[in-house]
Amino acid sequence: MTATALPQTDQHTLIRGARILGGEQADILVIGDRIQEVGRLSVDGPCEVVDAEGLIALPGFVDLHVHLREPGREDAETIATGAAAAAAGGFTAVLAMANTSPVTDTAEGAERVLDLGRRSGLVDVQPVGAVTKGLEGRELAELALMARSLARVRVFSDDGHCVDDARVMRRALEYVRAFGGVITQHAQDPRLADSQACCHESELSGRLGLPGWPGIAEESIVARDVMLARHTGSRVHIAHVSTAGSVEVIRWAKQQGVDVTAEVTPHHLLLTSDLLTSYDPVFKVNPPLRPAEDVAALRAALADGTIDAVATDHAPHARHDKEHAFVDAAFGMLGLETSLAVVSDVMVRGGLLDWAGVARVMSVLPARIARLGGHGQPLASGSPANLTLVDPDAVTTVDATTSLSLSRNNPWHGRTLTGAVVSTYLRGRVTAREGRLA
Known part of the structure; x- marks a missing residue:
């Protein structure tokens, strides 16, 4: 030697x-x-x-989906505290969603998030740009200006809201294709699952008296969007997939050569809808926790590559927003610090992934989807x-x-x-x- x-x-x-x-x-x-x-x-x-x-x-983890709440809700999280949680969880890069106040729908807003992330020095914070102005679903945001800004935004999402207008979604897909961008869709048809829907629609939701959120509200948007991606020749990414039906649509689309990718959260890989019998608002999340058969389908899809990535959907909330009756509480859970442990328990100890597979779904593919060239690289000279x-x-x-x-x-x-x-x-x-x- x-x-x-x-x-x-x-x-x-x-x-x-x-x-x-x-x-x-x-x-x-x-x-x-x-x-x-x-x-x-x-x-x-x-x-x-x-x-x-x-x-x-392992190569440092990359999270495609976090809510850092700054600007606007620094009582719940700041970019600095979110970056600290990310570093503790093994992440070297995170993508900060646009549903802040004000919304990240301009080049200036994206650059502000980038600058605050750089000040933390703990992880690379890459801003996600809004698809539409104010997340209102009507008029496209400054997609090209955000892409050309210092932030070099490549991922766009109205997460928290679905881009439910097919014409707007088509235009967004056509627009980002020119610079290699991707639209991340929060798949929730508001006519099938409105803002009050908070429990998987089933006998359980009826028994608990909670507004139902049927799987078809997700699956119908996923089906529409993969067809729009095929028509436009653009990239679409499906956020927080939660049902077996969505898995089947994505699997079919990939077999057809559609440029679609998808993510699953740690909580949808392990937690099930029966936890809602406690009415504990910590388990209120969008999309809702699903039954065991959906959880099994998500695990299998992550193992076979139908689902590309694990993304936390880290969604911090102040106590005065979360500690309410279940129907009135805010949607969302923390996830950055526990993501690796959940994936280890469910996927590795469950025999569904080896550690190279963990690197693939938590680092390599997320970095590739987000076009983060400095991350997800082999541990090599x-x-x-x-x-x-x-x-x-x-x-x-x-x-x-x-x-x-x-x-x-x-x-x-x-x-x-x-x-x-x-x-x-x-x-x-x-x-x-x-x-x-x-």
């Missing part, structure tokens, strides 16, 4: 003995913001050595040093009071999960260790 001579400048870190993507053990030498070498290494010169025996090294070290055997009982998020609407509180993020590196600099900022 020949020792690598270290330059006198830059930060040097030797991560020793990690299993790359869960496979063979190797050392990772990081110099500055890049991976210098991977293999069985020794170094000649001063260097921080990190003992990663028993840990798995020359790659940006964006990586996450995971302890696959760590057992953790979730405590909502220790979250780095400002909010506490954590559906995992008190649950025991297996698999934990040990440390996160953004361009060679450690940002978080064992759930806390480094």
